[in-house]
Amino acid sequence: MTQEPQAPPGSTFTFDGRPVPFVDGQSVGAALTAVGVRSWRTTRFEGRPRGLFCGIGVCFDCLVVADGRPNHRACLLLATHGLAVTSQEGTGHDDLAI
């Protein structure tokens, strides 16, 4: 029987530079919630805080920047060791504004 690679004990990703532990197979959204982080992005027009809402990949509320790329849904993004997660402001693409 083949086995999925297991995340070794002590695996972490970073959230805004702080290490966040996770268990194998956990999503970034679940791991953040487990350590008490409940919001990690702001809305585009009013800057309101957002985190998990549906938690199942439907609502696009839990957007987060992962390894520099915005608009990942934290509830679907598998936590991996060393992943650099940062909170997202608005579209996450302010650099493109003209």
Place this chain on the structure above:
Amino acid sequence: MREPATDVVVVGAGIVGAACAYYATRAGLSVTVIDRGAAGAGTTSRGEGNILVSDKGPGPELDLALLSRRLWLEVADDLGADRLELERKGGLVVATSPEAVGELHRFTAAQRSEGVDAAVVPPEALRDHEPHLAADLPGGVHYPQDLQVQPVVAAAALLGAARRLGARWEPGVEVTGVEHHAEAVSAVLAGGRRFPTRAVVNAAGTWGGEVATRLGGPVPVLPRRGFVLVTEPLPRVVRHKVYSADYVSNVASDDAGLETSAVIEGTQGGTVLIGASRERVGFDQSLSPTVVRRLAAQAVRLFPFLADVALMRVYRGFRPYCPDHLPVIGADRRVSGLFHACGHEGAGIGLAPATGLLVSQLLTGTAPALDPGPFEPTRFEEVT
């Protein structure tokens, strides 16, 4: 239940049917609007809401477009520009090859003589208009008259205005036929009900061919499929409707095969819309990865930054296409009381007010705002 008699029954509550109801009620007619579904749920909801003069060469469609653009601005004065999400964004047509520049400039010169406002943009000035454009494009033309509305919102606003003037609105009612009395239409049969009337307007868009047959006056309206790609929300990155000069020749083409050309614009919501494809595949709804790939590649050619932007979804629709690329607007001389207002292909949002105005003028017997001759519904019949 007996339905009250009205002067006219409009079949279809898309942008064109809503515009017909708006102008007919303003002309003092009593109106019933029926649709098998909801308002603006067909092709109206599947485009980008463009009101363009830039893509039309001299001819009857440009005349209709220029009239209709003026009418959209009047509608905005009447109902409020924000209730239509009307934006005076202007169009920027860009050439992707040196040969295309000359062709585009000749096209522009012909449009100018018809009253289209168009300013040639030299290559070094393109990025003053659109900072994210590719640096190596050989030239373009700016069309300040091009507008955009949110088409479903605009259709609802027109229909709402007609209802305030007394129009009846019956959603979820599918037309099945007509009754005649003394060789003229006397009632529309729909959804198991009978709507007494002396006139019926076929504003069923892409389904106008089928509806015309049910109403006894066939017209050749066929579906031409198109996809639109939707990016993740972005800050304002594209100001105008920006499209490749190839778009004009694709629209005019009679080829049944796949044709694509880059058409790109931002929205108030933040997403960027990427079109446009054309193919005649009937009402086939299936997603075509080939089309998506081609549209994405063409968009990146004009706006290289899009290569690093994610697509969120793709939608598709069916443009109502007539063999000569002109809509059918006017009385059907085979069936007294039957009028057609469909077949606007990809220009239905832009052409809706002029179509509605013409139909209301024909219904009331007043002088039409322009010659409806080129749009005559039976023009495709063999001369016998």
